[in-house]
Amino acid sequence: MLLYRYRNIKNAVAELDSGTVYFAEPKELNDPLEGYLKIFWQGDKFAWQGLLKKYICSLFYNLQTYLITAGHFPPQNIILDTNKFKNSPMSQIFAELGEKFLSEGRIRDVIELYGDDETKCYSREMEFIFRTVIDIACTICVEKCKVLGLIRDDFDEKFFDVEYELSFEELKSVDCATRKKKIDELENLNCDMIESCLIGLKLNMKSTNDLQFLFKQHMLWLRFIFPRIFVENLKEIMYPNGYVVCFSKNPTNSSMWGNYADNHSGICFVYETEHHDGREFVNFSAKPLEVKPVKYSDEVIERNFFDTLQNLNFISAEDWLTGLDGQKSKKLTATKDFSRYDDDYQEKFYRKMPDWRYEQEYRVFLSDKFYRYKDNFSRRLRYNLNALTGIIFGIRTDFDDKLKILQKLVRLKKDISDFKFFQAEYDDETQLISIREKILLTKFS
Numbered sequence: 001m002l003l004y005r006y007r008n009i010k011n012a013v014a015e016l017d018s019g020t021v022y023f024a025e026p027k028e029l030n031d032p033l034e035g036y037l038k039i040f041w042q043g044d045k046f047a048w049q050g051l052l053k054k055y056i057c058s059l060f061y062n063l064q065t066y067l068i069t070a071g072h073f074p075p076q077n078i079i080l081d082t083n084k085f086k087n088s089p090m091s092q093i094f095a096e097l098g099e100k101f102l103s104e105g106r107i108r109d110v111i112e113l114y115g116d117d118e119t120k121c122y123s124r125e126m127e128f129i130f131r132t133v134i135d136i137a138c139t140i141c142v143e144k145c146k147v148l149g150l151i152r153d154d155f156d157e158k159f160f161d162v163e164y165e166l167s168f169e170e171l172k173s174v175d176c177a178t179r180k181k182k183i184d185e186l187e188n189l190n191c192d193m194i195e196s197c198l199i200g201l202k203l204n205m206k207s208t209n210d211l212q213f214l215f216k217q218h219m220l221w222l223r224f225i226f227p228r229i230f231v232e233n234l235k236e237i238m239y240p241n242g243y244v245v246c247f248s249k250n251p252t253n254s255s256m257w258g259n260y261a262d263n264h265s266g267i268c269f270v271y272e273t274e275h276h277d278g279r280e281f282v283n284f285s286a287k288p289l290e291v292k293p294v295k296y297s298d299e300v301i302e303r304n305f306f307d308t309l310q311n312l313n314f315i316s317a318e319d320w321l322t323g324l325d326g327q328k329s330k331k332l333t334a335t336k337d338f339s340r341y342d343d344d345y346q347e348k349f350y351r352k353m354p355d356w357r358y359e360q361e362y363r364v365f366l367s368d369k370f371y372r373y374k375d376n377f378s379r380r381l382r383y384n385l386n387a388l389t390g391i392i393f394g395i396r397t398d399f400d401d402k403l404k405i406l407q408k409l410v411r412l413k414k415d416i417s418d419f420k421f422f423q424a425e426y427d428d429e430t431q432l433i434s435i436r437e438k439i440l441l442t443k444f445s
Contacts, residue, residue: 001280003247003291003362004392005269006260009401012267016408020380021284023243023366023373026349030259031356036300037348039235040122043306045115047331049323051306052107053098055130057082059226060097060141066218067150078226078233083319097140102324104136109168117330119176123231128183130227131190132168138223155215194224237315238308239345241368243379247271247291249360251392252433256359257424261394267405270390270420282364283384294361296354301344306331311341385412390420392435 007015015021026034041051058080085091101107110129114121121129145151171179197220248256257264273280273291281288309317309331321329349365366373366381373379391409393402409419421438 001273001275001291002389003249003271003273004251005245005247005271006256006266007269008260008262008266009397009404012269013404013408015269016405016412018380018382019385019412020382021245022376023245023364023379023381025241025243029244029246031352033353036351037235037238037344038122038300038302039238039305040120040302041114041126041305042117042120043115043304043321043331044117044329045111046323046327047306047321047329048111048115049102049327050319050321050329052102052110052133053094053323054079054082054320055133055230056097056101056137056140057094058230059134059137059222060093060144062226063141063145063222064148064150067145067215078229079237081315081319083316093144097144099324100140101137104133106133106136106168109172113168113172122180123235124187125180125183126234127227127231128187128190130230134223134227138219142219151215197224234305237312238303238305239348240314240371241374242345242349243366243368243373244349245364245366247362247364249293249362250358251422251435252424253358253360254433257394257433263396264394264424265396265398265401266394267397267401268392268394268424269388270392270422271387272389273387282387284364284366284381285383289364289366291362291364292350294350294352294356294359294363296352296357298354301348301351303341303344307334307337308341310334310336311338390422392422392424393438395424395426395433 005021041048043051058078061080062078082091082094085094102111110133113119114129142151142155146153146155171182174182250256251268251270254264257266257268260266261268271282273282274288275281276288280291282291283289306321306329309315309320318328318332321332323329346365346367350363352359352361366379368374391405421440422435423438424433424435426432427434
């Protein structure tokens with residue numbers, strides 16, 4: 001099977017120079033919905049208690065780290081792995097924070113509303129929940145920091161209190177659709193308010209050594225931003241990273257030449273896959289990786305956060321699914337669905353919205369379950385040069401750029417005599433791009 005990879009000249013030369021291709025993570029691609037999973041939270045009260053404990057402990061750890069390091073070394077991960085602090089003095093602090101947080105009336109309302117193992121809560125609603133309880137969490141964390149001597153006793157921990165007009169008591173009396181509608185309306189206002197406040201903070205940023213003033217700014221940042229980042233981090237920990245190289249079955253699409261090949265002035269690499277047992281492969285770093293077509297569908301993959309935890313080998317599910325007094329969620333004894341979990345993990349890298357169907361895209365997927373490819377350099381994998389069988393020059397490819405490409409091929413010791421060159425041209429009759437094979441009479445030494 002022939003596959004095509006559109007490139008601008010700079011990237012094409014770099015790939016030929018190194019004999020490698022770069023595997024990109026979804027956020028580096030041009031569709032913000034790449035790798036999107038529709039995550040929801042549906043669990044019993046002990047699962048929710050465990051999650052809310054994790055929330056306040058993570059908030060405290062971020063606040064404590066800011067205070068101890070004077071803001072110089074913020075934590076790399078927002079979500080705290082409290083399991084790492086077992087048998088340390090910090091474990092007692094986390095236990096106290098969790099117990100006090102869960103005893104608050106508003107927190108009990110949250111657990112009563114959502115902890116029936118029937119109510120589905122999606123990410124926007126989850127962010128709303130965390131935002132409505134952030135003031136309680138901040139107050140508890142500041143009080144604990146005062147006891148530890150990290151914050152002055154005269155600091156007013158309630159300066160950021162906001163009272164929400166919509167209560168969880170009200171939400172219990174309405175149906176699911178009405179609840180989501182009310183929360184969406186309030187979240188729209190919240191988002192605008194948060195953005196306005198952050199703009200105000202930035203515009204009024206002062207160069208000052210007043211630590212109290214800087215600390216208040218940080219507390220406001222936590223209040224506005226932490227709930228959103230926490231939800232995003234929850235979704236990210238459900239699956240390890242994965243990376244892709246993108247190809248197309250179509251070498252004549254004008255939009256793709258325009259978008260990916262520098263407005264038709266780049267080139268298009270031609271690759272030939274290897275066929276084994278009804279599947280197609282390209283050899284990377286001495287191992288074959290399968291090439292599979294992208295599915296263009298409106299259908300979204302859904303996953304329950306609480307059901308997923310047991311399938312993760314890099315976190316303690318028990319740490320997450322334990323409520324007050326050590327009571328375990330029944331999610332801990334549920335049957336594992338690792339096969340489906342793994343299918344969804346891979347499937348999300350081969351899904352795009354129907355708007356992208358014209359690309360006729362194929363992908364090579366690189367799993368990173370053991371975090372071997374976190375840095376960009378490690379994701380540049382060498383490929384079998386024999387897989388590269390031709391190059392298509394764009395309608396506007398400059399002559400000097402064509403020469404650069406030819407010279408790189410020679411330096412790679414690529415057998416030019418067994419290599420095909422093509423020229424993309426505009427067909428006046430069909431008003432489409434056509435591809436014709438070029439005959440190069442020049443010999444390369």
